[in-house]
Amino acid sequence: MRFDSIDQNLLRSMAFLLFFRLMACGKAIEGGRLDVADSLLADIQSLAPKEESIWTRKVVKYFAEALVRRAYGIRPPCTLPPQPFQHEPHEYIFRPFYEFAKITSKHAIADALNSGNKRLHIIDFSIIIEFWQWDYLIDDLQELYGGLQSVLITSIAPKLSKHSDHLRQNRDWARQFGGTNLELRQLIWNSPDDIVHCISKLRRKREDEIVVVNWNYTLHALLAQDGATEQVLSKVKDLGADIMVIVEQEANLNSPDLSERLGQSFQYYSRVFESLQKKYGREALCEIYFRRQIVNVVACEGVDRVERIESFAQWQNRLSQAGFCPVPQKADEFKEDLQCYLEDFGIEEKERHNILLSWHGCPLAVASVWKVTDPPQLSGGLYTKQDTVDDSEGMWSSSESEDDEENDSLVCIMADRSLWSTQGSSMNRIAASAKLYDIVEYTCHLHRLDQAVTWISYGQDGNTNSKGKRILCIDDSACYVNNWLMGAFVDEYARYRLEEGKGIAGKALQSNIHIQHDISLLDPAVFPDDNSVNIRWIRTYHAAFAIRLTRSTRLSISDLDAVEE
Incomplete structure (x- = not known):
């Protein structure tokens, strides 16, 4: 990567030293020189505390984790992270990104409608569909176009987990609040092939129906499979969609060369994490x-x-070659709707047909609207009176066998016996944290737990107090928050140390497992700052349990004791 392509602010900061070592570490890993990579990671860990920005330190930490995962082949059990189960989408997907996509879709659909349209069909490819997003939009459209008689929303979204009630909840809300004019149907995809299969099921129902295809941060996933993008775009053309709305992050992170991809992605995510300091939504969930x-x-x-x-x-x-042309957009219409969410974010119109979301002039996301250059002829049975999709249970819910699949995935995380480097203590510890994070993330989602923290103690003798008791501290890289109210608790609790035999985790360190059926009965000394609002909050919970991970989990660090609470 050329230095003249690097952000000049990065060049003048401590972040550049960290960035330079990450780049060198990536090259060492690609060359199989794990001893060199381990030494560089040790340097990174010693330099990181000197960086003033907490968000830059987080970015460096996550890139170091990603490089170690690459070196050791450690993969999360799910390609996409599971959605925390108690949250609105804007709390999970960084709020300006979410609002930007929502308002883009609103204006694009409103502009495309005309008085002759009696029915609206929205085919929504979003990571997370929110019923209320579309319900509010439909209310606005009904006011503008009183002749709109019915709305069908077909959500085609990834299966984040069988144990999330998000799909069922949306359908229940649609039945309860959507009225007789709104119908919500949901299809599930887990691969690009699934998307092709789902969209091939769809048909335009009537000539007075307007069909909108909406992609919110998902279209790029098709690039993982050769030919999938072309197949899907061809299906959209065959469908005769009136417009296609595309919102994507604005960056080039798809280079086949790791060094180039590493350099470009570090700069992009540094900007994203810097913008997190504005605390739109819930930053702990955005970090996930x-x-x-x-x-x-x-x-x-x-x-x-x-x-x-x-x-x-x-x-x-790519879209031009597929037979689509851009529809002009006006940034001024967006600014009024987004002004309460933006502050330091910028909205600008580019080339008269795409809208850019930026942070201090640095692009973050881009929205555009497209239509088919040569629409298919509306004849030959394109319009049918049959339902758009089969409304069977299988369309929106998971199969019963997925319980076993998810439990098997957790077993695989625990029992992975990959051989790690015997020389790399820094790499092994980062790898251990990564695997522990996978365990707590998956466990929280599988069992609908609000949070999990990982307590660690290195060495039988080197990490003890004057009484010879081992001391536990929280590994903040291996904690998972499933409820945004718990994010501040983890940050605060991470400052404390726990003595062996004390508290839930300290007792599990001795007995391998400890269950506290009533947290209110715990000794107040377990919580060093019992007057803290966050500590008082955790004590309102009913129960907690902790499990010590034994050597059989093969975390590959002989002196590591880990307790999941």
Whole structure:
């Protein structure tokens, strides 16, 4: 990567030293020189505390994790991170990104409607569909176009987990609040092939129906499989969609060369994490989302690398070749709707047909609207009176066998016997944290737990107090928050140390497992700052349990004791 392509602010900061070592570490890993990579990671860990920005330190930490995952082949059990079960989408997907996509879709659909349209069919490819997003939009459209008689929303979204009630909840809300004019149907995809299969089921129902295809941060996933993008775009053309709305992150993170991809993605995610300091939505949940993106961009290859984010220029070329042309957009219409969410974010119109979301002038996301250059002739049975999709249970829910699949995935995480480097203590400890994170993330989602923290103690003798008791501290790289209210608790609790035999985790360190059926009965001394609001909050929970991970989990560090609470 050329130095003249690097952000000048990065060149003048401590972040550049960290960036330079990450780049060198990536090259060492690609060359199989794990001893060199381990030494560089040790340097990174010693330099990182000197960086003033907490967000830069987080980015460096997540890129170091991604490189170690790449070196050791450590993959999360799910390609996409599971959605925390108690949250609105804007709390999980960084709020300006979410609002930007939502308002783009609103204006594009409103502009496309005319008085002759009696029915609206929205085919929504979003990571997470939110019923209320579309319900509010439909209310606005009904006011503008009183002749709109019915709305069908077909959601085609990834299966984040069988144990999330998000799909069922949306359908229940649609039945309860959507009225007789709104119908919500849901299809599930887990691979590009699934998307092709889902969209091939869809048909335009009537001539007075307007069909909108909406992609919110998902179209790039098709690039993981050769030919999938072309297949899907061809199906959209065959469908005769009136417009196609595309919102994507604006960056080029799909280079086949790891060094180039590493350099470009570090700069992009540094900007994203810097913007997190504005605390739109819930930053702890946003970190989960972007951390998994970084891991996928850096650690994965082939069909496993689904975060193939590309620039608008690349998409424009691809869409033009597929027979689509851009629809003009006006940034001024967006600014009024987004002003309460933006502050330091910028909205600008580019080339008169795409809208750019930026942070201090640095692009973050781009929205565009497209239509078919030569629409198919509306004849030959294109319009049918049959239902658009089969409304069977299988369309929106998972199969019963997935319980076993998810439990098997957890067993695989625990029992992975990959041989790690015997020389690399820094790499092994980062790898251990990565595997522990996978365990707590999956366990929280599988069993609907609000949070899990990992307590660690290195060495039988080197990490003890004056009484000879081992001391536990929280590994903040291996904690998972499933409820945004718990994010501040983890940050605060991470400052404390726990003595062996004390508290839930300390007792599990001695007995391998400890269950606390009533947290209110715990000794107040377990919580060093019992007056803290966050500590008082955790004590309102009913129960907690902790498990010591034994050597059979093969975390490959002989002096590591780990307790999951």
